[in-house]
Amino acid sequence: MAADEIWILGINMTKFGKHPDLDTVDLAAEATMRALSDAQVTMKDIGVLAAGNLMGPGRALGQQLQKQVGQTGIPVYNVANACATGATALRTAIMAVKAGECGMGLAVGVEKLAGAGLLGGGGQAKSDGARYEPNGRYGAVATIDGRIGTDTMPGVFAQIGMEYGHRYGGTSFELFARISEKNHAHSTLNPLAAYNKRMSLEQIMGDVMIAYPNTRPMCSANCDGAAAAVVVSGAKLRTLAPDQQRRAVKVSASVLTTDPWEEACQVLPNVNTLTRNAAQQAYEQAGVGPEDLDLVELHDCFATAELVHYDNLMLCQPGEAVPYFESGATWRDGKTPVNVSGGLQSKGHPIAATGIANIWEVCHHLRGEAGDRQIADAKVGLAHVIGLGSACGVHILERSAA
Template sequence: MTEHRPRVAGVGLAKFETPSKSGDYCEMTEVAIRAALRDARVDLADVEQVYAGYVYGDSTSGQNALYGSGMTGVPVVNVNNNCSTGSSALWLARQAVLGGTADCVLAVGFEQMRPGALGAHWDDRPTPFARFSAVVDARYPDHRDAPLAARYFGGAGLAYAERYGTKPETFAQITVKARRHAAQNPNAVFRTPVSVAEVLDSPHIFGMLTRLQCCPPTCGAGAAVICSPEFARRRGLDARVEIAAQAMTTDQPTTFDPPDLLNLVGYDMAARAAHQVYEAAGIGPEEIPVVELHDCFTANEIISYESLGLTPPGTAEKFVEDGDNTYGGRVVTNPSGGLLAKGHPLGATGLAQCAELVWQLRGQAGDRQVSGANVALQHNIGLGGACVVTMYRKVD
């Protein structure tokens, strides 16, 4: 079966930047696409389909972003699944190759974000977050002035801490780790180390969350060339990284009823997607040495350790305190620095996670290389909602 699994032939990134420093989305995307094609050793003319992900932009921005690299006339499908957009584009690219409708497909994601917290851009129609806000507002009615995403994930962090007694310092340690990892990543936005005290002393946002526990608005782009093993053999490509399994899940009634803030931010979605991937790949969480997971807030990294089965329910604090989430521990989480330090350009995040894990499996991650990595897990979540979990494996 492994002979038919799609391969990641090439990956590329444009360096992530804050909105005040970045170029426009077309410039960033051209850099990422050209890097991925060069890494794969293919031309844009070899690509049969393109899936372009972005959240904030006009219709057909995907075509506009692609045209700087060339205009070949192939189908371009625009994708928007909130913060899981990049992985959703990757999911579609894999589906096309796995289903035999294309041999070489490009997944690309980009975002040109504005400064400040995320907000609604369309206030003249129903918001997809009405159900989410109703659950949070019922629990914390006096905090509606806090940023939307911080209320959701901060509320989930409070619920987790109330259930298991997790200390504020434990959440802060996630940012400390993220910055330490990002210091070795030239593509990351925030590479300066911070202490637990500095994290806790930064401006309070909501719940246990301080500013340094929230991912920054970021601009950037990422791309991946996905191909069939047959295409790779014909062209003599480096296709040693396969997508061993992948799953996308969406909300079920348990997201909202009974009210559970962990499920509201995707705990059960992630658990279902991870279970499907472990079953399909025949690889369990205890076998994974490196993970790129969706740490949009420190609270979500804590929660995700357990939803992905990396540690049993209620043990995330011990997992952190024992150093099992970093180098020398059981599984290195977010060697790139994650969303907290590398940055979170919504449409590009899933492709950036893919790139990091491909480099890890090829042994090309430099000073942040995880020794002996032969499998890797990716977790990308977008509220509203979609969760994509992907297992990569190095093959001979």
């Protein structure tokens, strides 16, 4: 029988940063064991496993993880969906529980990315051949990255922020840097963040330019990390102990979208429409609106990306993202705190872990367990990720009424 409600029973993220002595399986196992412990269950209680990893060695992560923490014969789904991989793993476990195939599922995401350097652009330019021969989908006779636009992630997302500026005005190098200043300031309260250093606006603007207007601290921090979550149906939860029920967090909405065709979407990725569609569906599913959100963790893979998602998630009126940010609304003491974890720019972005780690952050506040960075009396939160290509995951979470 299909499940009526879905709850997060236990969730965990590892410290983000450099873990030279731990491989992807070790990191995934660490997050998994702690998530199971947080849920007060074991692998024997889990009916489905969804495992996400994007840049790893290509082995079946879920089965590797089972060998590390418990082989119970349950179905495993190994998923990859760009930077939305973690959210996709979670959504896969949720769908299995929601369909009634089992009462409890586990989702895990892990990435080893410390020292990875510049992403996108294929890493190494191919040298042009000795004779020009048309090659590939564009019949190119020589390398086109750098000659016809850029494939680098900082450059692609820079254009996404600049395009918003062209459409609505008000953006500047300094404005984007101020968004990064906020997230670096927020991370000083997060002991699990890869970086905990407050940076001044001058430091951020004066740092190494990667792709204008994104300097290095305005780019997501490549690092190692894992996150895992145990999800449970409402019916199953009601059979568990009062303490498990009290700490459970309700998944009021779980949505995954891709980008519908629009002019230009195959020239420069359109991260706006699919995010807006996901947000719209999520608000409808949850029966809440943006004004009800006590905190938001959104996909600030670059400072230029955070701005457009204020608008896409409908935190502000259409076209009003600049004045909305300038009002202070998204600082931790503002109307709708955004990325109080430090976000991808400072907490870090171990790609496949991100879409579960942002859920952990929201759950942490909803459970009142966020310590120094607790958002007081948080009841409802939203977590958003986007992967180029594109895929967008939005989850809305609510504090347990118990």
